[in-house]
Amino acid sequence: MGRIWRCAGLRWAADGPVLVWDGGRRSALTWGKRVAFGVEEGGVRTCVGARGHVCPLGAEVSARSTGARCEECARLDRAHSVAADTLADDPRPYRVYLAWFGPGMAKVGITAVERGSARLLEQGAVCFSWLGSGPLMAARRTEELLRAALGVPDRVPYADKRAARAALPASEADRAAELAELHARAVALSGWPESLDRAPFRPVDHVAAFGLAGAPAAVGEVGSLVAGGVVSGELVAAAGPDLHLATGTKGVVVLDTRLLTGWGLVPAGAREFAVPVRALRLKERAEAQDGLF
Structure with a gap:
């Protein structure tokens, strides 16, 4: 069958999204590029381990x-996480x-x-x-x-982000208006730690970086991969971990x-798109409830 590739995730570089592969190889993703790969026939999805260590059980995980x-590796990964408040002694400065x-x-x-704006x-x-910067705590x-x-x-759940992304205000000013109001309320509050320096309101807009301006709206999202399945499409936009792929037969589909x-x-190869796809939840409904390439 040839070489088996294992993806280590999507990263955002200064010039756009990049897929990273085990072993360090990187595939830059540009608008219009064909993204296509198959899932190993007869394969299963296995735990990726934690903190650079291989899962000792080689456990199978949900598609x-x-x-x-797996539960053990997830626990180990979270035990060294700023988000879980387990690194209170981190000496690096942080931004809010x-x-x-x-x-x-x-x-x-x-x-x-x-990290700059990579997290955003x-x-x-x-x-x-x-909003400001200072020591971690x-x-x-x-x-x-x-x-x-x-x-x-x-x-914010990613399903909600995808729903909102389909109907954004057209202008940067309109997209920044809600942030401006929240920022003004935030800096007017008392009780800020003295060691945190407040920052002025300077909105940064990512619509161009994500390729969303003028991109066709997504209509579906990949629910899971399956052994023997195929993902194939033209990259029209990307945001966070999501790739927006124009598939031809299914319209624009979001791949997390x-x-x-x-x-x-x-x-x-030349195989057609063949993995489970579900309809992308609309915002109104949400509110109501080069290796392979």
Whole structure:
């Protein structure tokens, strides 16, 4: 069958999205590029391990999981996570940010200063603004203060982000308006830690970086990969871990690249798109409830 490829995930570089493969090889993704691969015949999806270590059990994991880790490896990975408050002694400076994904859909979060805006690209933030910077625990306290005072969460489900992405305001000013109001309310609050320096409102818009301006709307999303299945399409946009692929027969379909990890992947050849696809939830309904390439 030839070489089996294993995806280590999607990363965002300065010039756009990049698929990373086990062993370090990288595949830059550009608009119009054909993204095509098959899933190993007879293969199963196995745990990707944690913190650079192989899963000692080689455990099989669900095809629908976006984490691709067994319970033990997931526990180990979370035991060394800033998000889980297990690295309180991290000496690096952190930034607090406001991210916006669509009307009525904003969140507050933190990221290490050294990472720049990579975290916002990885999350699929349509636009964002920094709120301040300082030591980790000061940033974490500020995040909690703002989350409670502004009534915004620290997490937004990816299904909701995809639904909102299909109907964004046309102008940057309109996309930044809700952030501007939240930022003004945030900096007016008392109780900020003294060690956290506040930042002025300077919105950064990612619509161009994501290729969303003028891109055809997505109509479906890949629910899971299956052994022997095929994904094939032209890349028309990308946001966070999602690739928007024009498939021809199924319209534009969103592939969450987190579903790739743990599978053995092979060249697709000329085979047609053949993995489970479900209708993309619309925003109104959401509110009501070069290796292979």
